[in-house]
Every structure is written in structure tokens, then in C-alpha cells.
Amino acid sequence: MDIVNFLRQVEAFEQLDPAGARHLAEEIREQSFAAGTTILERGQDGDCMYVLVIGEVDVSIIDETGERLLSVRLGPRQIFGEMALLTGEPRTANVVANSDCHCLVLEKHSVEQLIREQPPIARFLTTILGHRLLAANGIKQVGKYRLVGELGRGSMGIVYEAIHPTLDRPVAIKMLSHELIYRPQFVERFRNEAKIIARLRQPGIVEVFDTEEAYATFFIVMEKLPGHSLEEEIAAHGRLDETSVRSILCQLAAALDVAHRHDIVHRDVKPSNIVRGIDGQVKLMDFGLALDPEAEKAVCGGESLRVGTPVYMAPEQVNGEPLSGQSDIYSLGIIAYEMLVGEPPYAGNILQVMQQHVDGPVPDAGKRRPDLAADLRSFVLKACAKLADERFADCGEILRHFAASEVLDLALPPSPDVRVETLTCVFQPQHRRQVEEALAECRRRLQELEGVLVR
Numbered sequence: 001m002d003i004v005n006f007l008r009q010v011e012a013f014e015q016l017d018p019a020g021a022r023h024l025a026e027e028i029r030e031q032s033f034a035a036g037t038t039i040l041e042r043g044q045d046g047d048c049m050y051v052l053v054i055g056e057v058d059v060s061i062i063d064e065t066g067e068r069l070l071s072v073r074l075g076p077r078q079i080f081g082e083m084a085l086l087t088g089e090p091r092t093a094n095v096v097a098n099s100d101c102h103c104l105v106l107e108k109h110s111v112e113q114l115i116r117e118q119p120p121i122a123r124f125l126t127t128i129l130g131h132r133l134l135a136a137n138g139i140k141q142v143g144k145y146r147l148v149g150e151l152g153r154g155s156m157g158i159v160y161e162a163i164h165p166t167l168d169r170p171v172a173i174k175m176l177s178h179e180l181i182y183r184p185q186f187v188e189r190f191r192n193e194a195k196i197i198a199r200l201r202q203p204g205i206v207e208v209f210d211t212e213e214a215y216a217t218f219f220i221v222m223e224k225l226p227g228h229s230l231e232e233e234i235a236a237h238g239r240l241d242e243t244s245v246r247s248i249l250c251q252l253a254a255a256l257d258v259a260h261r262h263d264i265v266h267r268d269v270k271p272s273n274i275v276r277g278i279d280g281q282v283k284l285m286d287f288g289l290a291l292d293p294e295a296e297k298a299v300c301g302g303e304s305l306r307v308g309t310p311v312y313m314a315p316e317q318v319n320g321e322p323l324s325g326q327s328d329i330y331s332l333g334i335i336a337y338e339m340l341v342g343e344p345p346y347a348g349n350i351l352q353v354m355q356q357h358v359d360g361p362v363p364d365a366g367k368r369r370p371d372l373a374a375d376l377r378s379f380v381l382k383a384c385a386k387l388a389d390e391r392f393a394d395c396g397e398i399l400r401h402f403a404a405s406e407v408l409d410l411a412l413p414p415s416p417d418v419r420v421e422t423l424t425c426v427f428q429p430q431h432r433r434q435v436e437e438a439l440a441e442c443r444r445r446l447q448e449l450e451g452v453l454v455r
Helices: 003-007 018-027 082-087 108-117 119-134 186-199 230-237 242-261 325-341 350-359 374-383 395-404 429-447
Strands: 029-033 038-040 048-054 057-062 068-074 093-097 101-107 145-154 157-163 170-176 208-214 217-223 274-276 282-284
Touching: 003 018, 003 101, 018 101, 018 108, 048 082, 101 108, 119 157, 145 170, 186 208, 186 217, 230 274, 230 325, 242 274, 242 282, 242 325, 242 374, 242 395, 325 374, 325 395, 374 395
Parallel strands: none
Antiparallel strands: 029 101, 038 093, 048 101, 057 068, 057 093, 145 157, 157 170, 170 217, 208 217, 274 282
16 A cells, blocks of 8 residues: 555644654554454553554543443544653553454654654644543643643643642643654753752742643643733724833733843744733743744755744744843744734734745834824834844843833933832722822832932
8 A cells, every 4th residue: 555645644644744654554554354353442541552453443442440431432543542641651452353453553753753753643632632631531630630621722732721639729721732843952951850840939920830741742730820911902992092001011021031130032922922901011921932942943855943933033033043031032022013003013924924034124113103202213123124233232221212212201210220120000980089099109119219210
């Protein structure tokens, strides 16, 4: 049979390029089973997985008492045995040939090599595990956390809602894609830097509570956020008002300032990674790429693997060069343009957008919005400079930039250690006078402190 052509018709492998399919075909062996044969048995080691070519099999998930929890019939071009191989845990199902069957067999070492060389396959295996995590009678637990449902998906993993076991409060759990696990030095670096991110305490950074290692990958446990993404807000309203844009940029700059001071570069600052609460507070999430310093050096098919989102990539990120905090600042400038204009500055296919980041004109929001305030126009121009050295030196300079644009008697101190805090009061109309008196007293006392600016 033409194994290469057959593999590319199987959902798990349809994204393989011809060379990858040929390489995989060389590692495959064929095996036939008579009707009634037990192909896999509960408790066995997961040393291989199967692709069904001809025939049907019955897959029965059995619990420890021998009770059948779930029974599924699979046909041609479907796979089985992949979960135990993927997770390294004993098999949990019996697989019996319902008719005469012919299968392709992939050994564990071949699959692991394939994952290293073909990231799309690793992402598919992550998706398979994701289905099992929420399937009826499937996996319902990650470490000590009970899963409730799926919240979203991204290029680097799947996010689930779960319940904290002792606090009985909802949390978000991100399962990292299996392709990350096979990158050199990632595992140890992840363990070390996950601890650093968990210690970051800043109102604009999503709080990380815990990490779990399970099912041959890593899970990051973090706070579950109310509100909506900045991406959703821009899609719904287009241009945002200047006051909102300043507030969002200052909150993000304050958050990134803390991360950069811990030598953590986010690498994927974009509207879908920014959550805005009903009180206007902004939180930056998804430091998954920040935990993978080797990502921009990874090799896939002989070409540099550029991580991040093309629409918001800094020129050095497009070129596969080392990144710094100023790479995040560039992304912040692109986001500012999008908030002010209603769309990103560069359009076209992925390659065209990436090329414009490198040699296209520096975005000027003032050309699309002539009445734009000078501080916002100059911020975009400076943040989006093609050379990192021509951008803001750090996020503290961004905060001083916006503070200096106001007509105020008090200037911010020259130190880059600047923090921005927002106070929101929710009250009933009959309490307005008491609230205004309390806020006036608060403002008066804060203004008496040297180096504090009240807006």
C-alpha cells in the first residue's frame, strides 16, 4: 500500500509535509489481527500506537473494578493507543478487533522523534489529550484540581476552568502544548522561571498560583479573570477614546516593567492576551512564551521558528534575533495604534505583514486620526521604531512620557521605579456626597507625599 498517501489522509497527520510523511512511513511497521483478537489490554505499557487501515475495533475503557465505563467503535483512518504512549502511563482501555483488521504501528521512539521535528503533530496530540480531559467518563482531574470546562485555545496550549480543591474557587489551568516539552532545556528552564512568574505581584499581571506536571506535559494554574479581552473590545467598538487608551497603556507598561525587571520578556503582547475588567482594570496574561527562551532559536524543517503573533511582532522577532523588553514595547506600540485607529497598521498575508514590520513605514496614528493628542501620536512613533535603541528605553520611561504630557504642578521623579494604581468606587446615588468627601480627603493626603502624582 502507499503508506505516505494514506498517512496524509489521517486527521492526526494531514498537516505533515511530504518529506515528513515519507520519514514517518519509513518508521512504520504493518500488522494484521484476526476478528476477536485482543490488540491492547488495560494495564499494558504504552510503547506504541496504531492507525487502523482496514476493519473495525471496539475500544472499552475499564475502571479498576473491571466495570466498563465507555465503549467506542473505531474504523479506518482512526488512531488508538496514543494516550498511554503520550502520557507514559499504563493503558486504561481494552481494544478488540471487531473484524479482521490491518494496522500501521508507530513505535514510541518514532513518535517522539516526529514530535520534535513536526510541531503540528505535537499540537494535534495536545488536542487529543484535551478531548480526553473533558470527554464523558474521561480525565476529570489535573493534579489536585477538578476540571469544569474549556475556556479557550491558543498556539501554545489549551486553557481550562477548574476548581481549587481547598478554597473551592474557580481557577484557570493552561495545558502547554507537547511540542514545548521536546525542546532542549525547556523543562528545567520552565520549572525555574515558573517560580519567578508565580512570585510576580503586580495588579496588571495575571496571578499564577501553582504548576502541575501530568500527562507528559505541564499545566499552569492561574487566577480566572472576569471581563473581556481587549481584542473583543476593539472588535465591538473600533476606535477607543484617548483617555481609555492612556489608561490601558499605562497599566500595561507598569505590568511589563515588573516582568522586565525580573528579566522576563513576554514575547506575545497582543489584545487577546489582555483582559479588561468592568472597572477598567487591565491584566496581562499568557506568559507561556516568556518561559521558553530557546523558542526563537528552535529549528523546524531547517528554518527558524519565530514564536509570537505576526501582527504584533517586533522587527528583531521577525528576524529571529534575541529579544528584550523593548521587543514588548514595540508590540505595545502596535496595540496602541490599533486602539486609536481601530485596526493594526500593517495588512496582507502573514509574510507581507512580517516584512512590513522589518522595512515598512513606522506607524503614524495621527495620519488616520488628525485630531489625535500629541502624546499618543508620539508614543506610537517612538514605541514602533524599527531599531530597538530608538524606542523607549524601558517601561518606566513610558509612564513618565504620559505623565509629562499632562499640565501638572508636580512632576514624576526621574527614577524608573514608577507604579500606577487605579482606585474605583462603586456606590449607590444616595452615598455620592460621602464618597466625594472621602475621595477628596484621600487626594489631599496623597498630594502631601513627596514624589506622588494624583490624576
